[in-house]
Amino acid sequence: MPFTIAIIGRPNVGKSTLFNRLVGQKLALVDDMPGVTRDRREGEAKLGDLHFTIIDTAGLDEGPKGSLTARMQEQTETAIALADALFFVIDARIGLTPADRAFADFARRADKPVLLLANKSEGKHGELGAMESYALGLGDPIQISAEHGEGMGELYDAVSKLVPPTDNEDDEREETDEERAARPIRVAIVGRPNAGKSTLINHLLGEERLLTSPEAGTTRDSIAVEIEWKGRGFRIYDTAGLRRRSRIEEKLEKLSVADALRAVRFAEVVVLMMDAQNRFEEQDLRIADLIEREGRALVIAVNKWDLMEAKPGQISMLRRDADHWLPQVAGAPIVAVSGLMGEGIDRLMQAIVEAYAVWNRRVPTAALNRWFEGAIADNPPPAVSGRRLKLNYITQTKARPPSFVLFCSRADAIPQSYLRYLTNSMRETFELPGTPVRITLREKANPFAHKRKRPN
Incomplete structure (x- = not known):
């Protein structure tokens, strides 16, 4: 089992922003309104050569039993139970609040390693808020800015004492x-x-x-x-x-x-x-x-x-x-x-x-050719402006979803209704129910197009 860290703290201190930075993409919604995160969310975090599972949680908040707020709190408590360590996040610009103090006691009772993160520490106000956080009794605060990526080196030093480094060979090896x-x-x-x-x-x-x-x-x-x-x-x-x-x-x-x-x-x-x-x-x-x-x-x-x-x-x-x-x-x-x-x-x-x-299905080439000849024989493509359309051959280029290239003359003149006929016939013949089927038209190159006309 990978080492797991849960991010906890009161609402709107930047937990989801930190989560997104550690997983390297915007997986969790972020907004200035408190309480955006409701369910707990897991991701694979990478910090230097450290790899671990990170859990984003709803802000620690109190509510009547059975209410949505109370059930959000239960999700957070479950995340704490699953985790090997905790990131306790505060907003350094605001400083300590009574809720921070109450939930610091909650974090201590979890009896797991707790790293105190003073988020939004950029600027003078952030410095003062970080100093206040010593009063929580959770050790030295690590000053970070999850939004701007500041303090990640200090965070790495602290996390490396908990999580063993990961060998990078597996990251570089091609998947079989x-x-x-x-x-x-x-x-x-x-x-x-x-x-x-x-x-x-x-x-x-x-x-x-x-x-x-x-x-x-x-x-x-x-x-x-x-x-x-x-x-x-x-x-x-x-x-x-x-x-x-x-x-x-x-x-x-x-x-x-x-x-x-x-x-x-x-x-x-x-x-x-x-x-x-x-x-x-x-x-x-x-x-x-x-x-x-x-x-x-x-x-x-x-x-x-x-x-x-x-x-x-x-x-x-x-x-x-x-x-x-x-x-x-x-x-x-x-x-x-x-x-x-x-x-x-x-x-x-x-x-x-x-x-x-x-x-994921691929159609055998021989079967595809037999179907193609039969489909054209049963329902030839219509003539457009008195000129016959010629369909040469079809080949499957990829699966996921099944995709085909149809080589033909005058690709822009083939009606959509005829393409729908081919698509529906292919679905029925090769049992492709429900999945999208892609047919791309491509004009076959004229081997004589590059030759100039001879003068009379």
Whole structure:
């Protein structure tokens, strides 16, 4: 197990900014408004030659039992229990507050190594606040600026006493095919607000890992969790609900939506979760179209199925509705689930594995040529402006998603309707349901184009 450090402290002291700096990318949302981080978030940190797991947490805050604030506090306490050491962060520009003093006692009771970080220490006011922090009894403060990267050398010196250096040879070694196959499948769960995404992931984990609430918009960050199902690893990203752009007003919600879109681009399979009682609404269709444009494998999960009245033929109706509303990803697997009751979870996970396999599929060249000749013979390309279009041959250039190059004459004249015919025929022939299929047109070079006309 890698050495793990949890970042704790009261809200808005710069914990997420420090987290982003240590993992080397903007994974956690950052805003001036306190309480942006709600769930705990893990990342692989690198500080010089030191490698360790870092956990960003919600700000330590008190709230009534059962409230969202109280459950955020429980997430932080879980992170502390999992960690080997703690970064206790204060805002040096503001100085010590009663909350800092109270939570310093909390950190001491954890009985783990604690490094006191005086963040925002740049300037005279930061110096004074850092001096005040001696009163917490947590040792010498390490003065840093997470935003500007100041004090990282001093932080390295302190962390190196806890974490052993890592051999860099593994970083430089190229990954083998077996290692790639053993990697977890990256899955993003997306949908409109309050579709039940976090509830579903909690059921998969068997614990209340992610905060849930009847109030829409509880999830803000895209939180990644690791699970195993039937011996296969998955890295699942819970995301903020995606609303229509005209309804996205607050800056924080815009950041959350951008974070969700990044999760889609990073994923290999995307699960579009819909509410069973309000399915295939306009925003659902927009999200599905985004997933197709990004070239990700799609699985549709219709959640809260336990609330639907049992009628014969309902699953068949879901299939017909999906193919009607989403022709661009015809045949995408659709699964009825209940995240709360745990119904349909195995079927959903199996659908994800199968969609991932289709997304990675390569079509044998001989079979592709046979299909191509038959498809053109059954439905020749139309003549445009009295001139016949010639389709020469097709080849697959890559998988993830399946992508092909069609060599032809007059590429700009081939109608989109004919490309849709080829795409749909290919889906049916080679069993590519739901995954995006890309066909790029390329004009075959004319071998005589470079020769000049002879004079008469």
